[in-house]
Amino acid sequence: MLRFIVRRLLWLPLTILLVTFIVYCAVRTGWHPEQTYKRANPRASQAKVAEYLKVNGLYKGFTGFVRGYFEWFWRFIQGPDHWPRSIKGRSLVYPPLRYAIFNTLRLAGISSLLGWGLGLSIGTIAARKPGSWFDSIANTGAFFLGAIPPFVSGVALQLIFAVELGWFPVAGIYPPGHQGFDLGLMAKHLVLPVTVVTIQVVSAYSRYMRASLLEVRSSDFVRTARAKGLSERAVLFRHGVRNALIPIVTVLAIDIGGLLGGLIITEAIFNYPGMGVYFIKAITNGDIPQLMPYLVITIISVLIFNLIADVSYAYLDPRIRLD
């Protein structure tokens, strides 16, 4: 066990280095630095362009990529004050990114907690009596809702509840021009995006939980628990649910890792100022200084949570052999 964790931990920095290098090269190839800078600042002098290229280490050729990568990496780990500035108005990159991260975490946190709570309970109730009316409704419902692509449900909810009925605001997190913090106003803006994400989470997790619990309930140790006279309730919770959660923890960890990058579609539809909108803006402008920290933070979070998923699975289920 320990050996497995240590080996994976040793791999992690290497993977991060490799992946960030690949991303750096991809971003450099995908968005031509000189062209995007000139497009964002049409009246920039040649000296300004040269300065931008130099500050960001955007050298040409393969050796230039390697040198540029290490210069970028060095600046990156020194902290946000040293990160290169955005190509638009030379603004700092970190404050808007931080704002976007917190907005996304808020949306993701609320809808995940809601979704997991609802999904796991629905799955548990459904698996208690397979084939009952509750089971059929929940299972079919989850199936239908889960099959609808998020951008379709997002646009549908927006058209019905915001545009037609006017119950909720169409987009954003505050009305334009709003200053300061207002919980009620924010909650009103959050209802529709949270619903879209929650639908996805509930439909996925209720089905995972149902399948996993059914699998566990047919296993020998549950029969033993019943045979020794435990109440059905004790069997369900002490033996059933606890073991059914083991495979779900893995999926959970992977999903948390993907959350930062995964809400792009919902955020874009509701113009919610999170990381998705930040990302779309950055790629549209070809803003390499903005794009890189976003990608690196997303990737590191995914890698770490994937690792947690692997380790927790092995830790929770001792039957799994690691080597």
Add this chain to the structure above:
Amino acid sequence: MTDANSTPNARDASLVVDTELGVDDVEALNVATLTPLQMAWRRYWRHKAAAVSTVIMAFLLIVVLFAPLTARYGINEQVLKIEEGNNIFLSPRKLAWFGTDDIGHDMYSRLIWGIRTSLFIGVVSAILSVVIGTAAGALAGLYGGWFDDLMMRVTDIFLAFPFFVAVVVARAALGNIKWITDIVGEISSIKFIIFLFALFGWMGVARLVRGQVLALKEREFIEAARAVGAGNPRIIVTHLLPNSIGPILVALTLSVIGAIVAESTLAFFGLGPQPGADSTSLGKLVELSREGAKQGNWWLVVFPCGALVLLAICINFIGDGLRDAVDAKLDSVK
């Protein structure tokens, strides 16, 4: 389908049962004399939603394959009838069942052509990613050791990107490299989008097949094959893959709809393929529906999105049915 050796044994056993029990339990007898493939077939059709979805999909496939006959207008043909006057943004009517778009195209016909292209994208990229994933997973699982380690680390690297982010960044980067676009086509072509989906779609299958192979390779029939002198390639092709075909088939089905939805999502953000003047795709129609929604032309939104949802639900149900079909445990439960 599964281990070929078991079939004659099962038959023999059933004959024995037959003589001992007489004709008491005809149902049990029938199950015992079926081949595994027939049993899977029976389990599949017992899944009602999957059966209905299969019929719908079969109908849709016929309509789409014979598009020149079933579509009322050509892809770029405009709905024209002098008495009706202006032909743009017509609401659904006899002349155009699903209405017309901004340049007077018939939506019903465009939808058929679009589903045709989207299904093509979905099926081809699903097959490609399943083939890549199966090869990678089977080799990693069978050879083990450093090769397995390496393959799994490569998989980790690919899994480090959320799918949408990966596709968007890779699209920009690979679309700027000349020798790649020379091979797989321009950045806005359908070939390019299929290449992207295959590139980021194989990891799940690779992990799945690797797990299957790891579980299977310790079994006696593989040992027996080795003892007879079968080499690794033969073992993979004749023993390991046929025995894990079930989960692979399920993954294939689900990755078809994954690719179709992904194409529409990309198109929704204006990053989808431009199928060219003489073609269209669901994504393209969904992209246009965004404008349609703003102007209140509901038919431009409802039909493409409805078609997408219908495809998604049907293919998901088919995948679910296949999952039941390959799960032999369900027979004993019944």
